[in-house]
Amino acid sequence: MTTSDRYLAFANSAVGSRLADALGLPRPVPLERMPDYGDEVAEARAIHAPLAVVGGAGDAPLLPGLARELHWLGIPSLAHAGRLGWISYANKAGTMSGRFNANEGVRPKALLFDASAIADTGALASLYTFFHDTLASLDRCGRVLVLGLPPSIAATPHASTAQRALEGFVRSLAKELRRGATAQLLYIAPRARESLHSTLRFFLSPRAAYVSGQAITLQNPVFETPPMRDRRPLAGQVAVVTGAARGIGEAIATVLARDGAHVVCVDIPAAQDALSTVATRLDGSALACDITSPEAGATLIAHLSAHAPQGLDILVHNAGVTRDKTLVRMSDAQWQSVLDINVGAPQRLNSALLDAGALRAGSRVVGVASISGIAGNRGQTNYATSKAAVIGMVEAWSPILAERQISINAVAPGFIETKMTAAVPFAIREAGRRMNSLGQGGQPVDVAEAIAWLAHPASGALTGQVVRVCGQSLLGA
Numbered sequence: 235m236t237t238s239d240r241y242l243a244f245a246n247s248a249v250g251s252r253l254a255d256a257l258g259l260p261r262p263v264p265l266e267r268m269p270d271y272g273d274e275v276a277e278a279r280a281i282h283a284p285l286a287v288v289g290g291a292g293d294a295p296l297l298p299g300l301a302r303e304l305h306w307l308g309i310p311s312l313a314h315a316g317r318l319g320w321i322s323y324a325n326k327a328g329t330m331s332g333r334f335n336a337n338e339g340v341r342p343k344a345l346l347f348d349a350s351a352i353a354d355t356g357a358l359a360s361l362y363t364f365f366h367d368t369l370a371s372l373d374r375c376g377r378v379l380v381l382g383l384p385p386s387i388a389a390t391p392h393a394s395t396a397q398r399a400l401e402g403f404v405r406s407l408a409k410e411l412r413r414g415a416t417a418q419l420l421y422i423a424p425r426a427r428e429s430l431h432s433t434l435r436f437f438l439s440p441r442a443a444y445v446s447g448q449a450i451t452l453q454n455p456v457f458e459t460p461p462m463r464d465r466r467p468l469a470g471q472v473a474v475v476t477g478a479a480r481g482i483g484e485a486i487a488t489v490l491a492r493d494g495a496h497v498v499c500v501d502i503p504a505a506q507d508a509l510s511t512v513a514t515r516l517d518g519s520a521l522a523c524d525i526t527s528p529e530a531g532a533t534l535i536a537h538l539s540a541h542a543p544q545g546l547d548i549l550v551h552n553a554g555v556t557r558d559k560t561l562v563r564m565s566d567a568q569w570q571s572v573l574d575i576n577v578g579a580p581q582r583l584n585s586a587l588l589d590a591g592a593l594r595a596g597s598r599v600v601g602v603a604s605i606s607g608i609a610g611n612r613g614q615t616n617y618a619t620s621k622a623a624v625i626g627m628v629e630a631w632s633p634i635l636a637e638r639q640i641s642i643n644a645v646a647p648g649f650i651e652t653k654m655t656a657a658v659p660f661a662i663r664e665a666g667r668r669m670n671s672l673g674q675g676g677q678p679v680d681v682a683e684a685i686a687w688l689a690h691p692a693s694g695a696l697t698g699q700v701v702r703v704c705g706q707s708l709l710g711a
């Protein structure tokens with residue numbers, strides 16, 4: 235929790251919570267986040283304590299794979315009524331298992347429902363039954379995951395219609411959750427069933443604290459899924475993070491280094507001191523370079539051949555600026571600089587690295603968009619254009635890069651507590667902070683954890699995705 239969000243602290247104090255209840259004010263709760271690596275006891279508690287209740291519709295084909303993943307994640311599970319087959323899957327996988335009974339007062343941390351076999355809208359009632367029985371038991375900062383089949387590959391128009399309906403269900407349910415809980419929909423293509431690990435590892439842990447109401451598609455993977463390695467999954471890999479001297483970029487560099495990567499931290503020459511401090515702390519390397527300069531690509535390639543000759547595995551286009559003005563008052567320079575830094579330079583860097591063969595097979599490109607690029611924002615025609623363009627870049631390049639076994643995705647942050655948002659006038663800042671399902675701003679680490687998930691070696695089924703890290707902001711679709 236940042237000290238700047240005084241209301242969050244107040245609403246969770248003894249007096250404040252009573253007052254907030256009496257006045258009908260929102261009561262955002264402090265979200266659970268990952269402890270620092272090194273504190274193994276806290277880490278184990280954060281990841282392995284949860285209990286899951288599992289249900290499904292029809293023959294629920296994803297449940298056997300889910301049992302295996304929960305076993306790997308060390309999460310015990312209970313079967314929802316009518317899902318007794320789960321007990322045998324779970325027993326075979328080695329997770330302790332029994333039947334869920336709402337009257338026993340158990341507090342599951344996760345509710346998982348395999349909806350992928352729902353083939354007509356009538357069968358959607360199974361969602362109602364499962365969540366009607368289980369939702370009130372969900373623990374603080376709990377997780378709801380609904381697993382579906384991408385509507386585009388469903389066998390019949392009726393099945394496709396029903397699968398598309400899951401989005402409305404999950405987005406609404408996410409808005410009903412309280413006490414820091416979140417809900418997501420995972421559409422899983424048939425060959426992606428074996429590629430659930432990194433995604434469940436992300437969503438069933440505090441890493442996904444500020445992601446809610448998202449519909450994410452796991453496609454038939456563009457990569458072989460490598461052997462699992464949960465601690466330091468990026469060991470031996472090289473990552474480039476632009477705008478790494480502070481804010482969200484510093485958090486991204488920190489999380490990727492925590493996960494084992496050598497991080498090349500890039501920022502403008504004016505930020506050299508802060509940049510060197512970050513790179514030294516992370517045992518990475520610093521490259522002071524304005525990404526809009528004509529020689530930026532060549533400079534980066536030269537730096538990589540000196541510091542990481544094996545090639546690049548992860549490229550994060552985080553550097554970005556705002557120059558807010560209504561269009562009539564906006565100068566030509568304000569338009570040009572925002573477009574060039576936020577999307578022109580990332581495109582040129584991609585091309586330079588691809589042409590030089592520096593992005594090797596299996597590598598990951600991640601852009602940083604914004605909910606402004608999805609919903610639009612007054613005074614941000616330049617910024618929203620550039621961030622929508624980042625989304626366009628991901629959509630246009632994902633099929634092309636898939637042929638080279640490279641994924642490209644983006645995160646779209648909402649209101650994140652940084653120096654940038656601390657400078658926003660009070661009333662606008664408070665509105666931005668509270669207008670989401672979790673009633674609070676996110677932390678830079680929340681964006682960083684989402685990027686580490688997309689960059690995880692086992693995330694080969696994720697490409698062309700734009701994942702909002704916005705606490706389910708009320709702005710935009």
Ligand SMILES: NC(=O)c1ccc[n+]([C@@H]2O[C@H](COP(=O)([O-])OP(=O)(O)OC[C@H]3O[C@@H](n4cnc5c(N)ncnc54)[C@H](O)[C@@H]3O)[C@@H](O)[C@H]2O)c1
Pocket residue numbers: 476477478479480481482483500501502505523524525526552553554555575602603604605646647648649650651652653654655
């Ligand atoms: N803070 C939020 O709430 C929020 C919300 C949505 C999206 N974002 C996006 O997240 C990213 C990081 O935002 P932040 O809040 O950490 O911003 P920030 O201003 O704190 O950090 C941006 C960093 O990018 C660097 N940078 C700017 N121009 C550069 C250039 N030409 N070459 C190299 N480096 C350059 C800056 O020096 C700075 O260190 C941006 O792309 C931003 O648009 C932020």
